[in-house]
Amino acid sequence: MLQDLLAVWFPHFCWGCGLSLPKKQQLLCVYCQAQLPKTYFEGDKNNPLKLMMRQQLAVESAYAPFYFAQNNPIQKLLHALKYQGKPKIGDWMAKQCYALLSQHHLLKQCDAVVPVPLHPKREKQRGYNQSARFGHYWAKQLGVPFLSNMLLRKNVTKTLVRMSRKERWKEVKNAFVIETNTNYKHLLLVDDVITTGATLTACGNALLEQATQKISVLGMAYAQNILQ
Numbered sequence: 624m625l626q627d628l629l630a631v632w633f634p635h636f637c638w639g640c641g642l643s644l645p646k647k648q649q650l651l652c653v654y655c656q657a658q659l660p661k662t663y664f665e666g667d668k669n670n671p672l673k674l675m676m677r678q679q680l681a682v683e684s685a686y687a688p689f690y691f692a693q694n695n696p697i698q699k700l701l702h703a704l705k706y707q708g709k710p711k712i713g714d715w716m717a718k719q720c721y722a723l724l725s726q727h728h729l730l731k732q733c734d735a736v737v738p739v740p741l742h743p744k745r746e747k748q749r750g751y752n753q754s755a756r757f758g759h760y761w762a763k764q765l766g767v768p769f770l771s772n773m774l775l776r777k778n779v780t781k782t783l784v785r786m787s788r789k790e791r792w793k794e795v796k797n798a799f800v801i802e803t804n805t806n807y808k809h810l811l812l813v814d815d816v817i818t819t820g821a822t823l824t825a826c827g828n829a830l831l832e833q834a835t836q837k838i839s840v841l842g843m844a845y846a847q848n849i850l851q
């Protein structure tokens with residue numbers, strides 16, 4: 624609690640442990656940065672996230688730089704990004720992710736980046752889509768368009784946090800429609816935390832019904848083994 628307040632008042636405190644940061648250090652101190660649970664998926668063409676996604680959607684590639692873990696600085700960062708009005712954390716996550724993945728050939732084949740959308744009402748309440756800066760950074764690095772209006776979320780879906788795998792799928796399966804039709808062939812879908820992949824699959828299915836031929840997915844973190 625005190626750490627949360629300190630972090631709001633003094634942005635130059637570490638989001639992980641609350642200690643003050645040297646001026647050049649962003650968001651996390653060296654100690655907390657080293658605690659981030661890396662996936663090392665970048666060297667693995669058939670990483671566990673891709674295998675999980677392929678059970679439901681024919682993705683070309685799937686990647687997340689970190690595992691999502693409770694009581695770890697990754698949890699505090701992603702909570703601040705989503706609920707504490709800190710969209711800039713998305714830039715930081717994108718830079719971390721890009722540093723690990725910039726040579727990955729499959730992601731270089733993508734010809735546009737599409738964020739998982741929030742319902743317009745929820746985006747208005749929050750003031751931003753937490754995946755937008757993350758996706759925008761990637762689009763810039765890849766030199767491709769960022770299509771923030773391509774997908775529309777037509778239902779205000781309930782929070783999926785406490786739902787089972789089955790309930791999540793039921794909640795999101797028809798939640799997305801194509802807002803603008805395009806001829807992009809390989810889209811990179813970006814999200815914050817990937818858990819069951821239900822939301823990405825619902826988005827991917829909506830895109831594949833149109834002209835899109837291939838989908839790759841990219842998350843900031845993979846919450847493996849949280850749900851049965």
Ligand SMILES: [Zn+2]
Pocket residue numbers: 637638639640641642651652653654655656
């Ligand atoms: Zn720290």
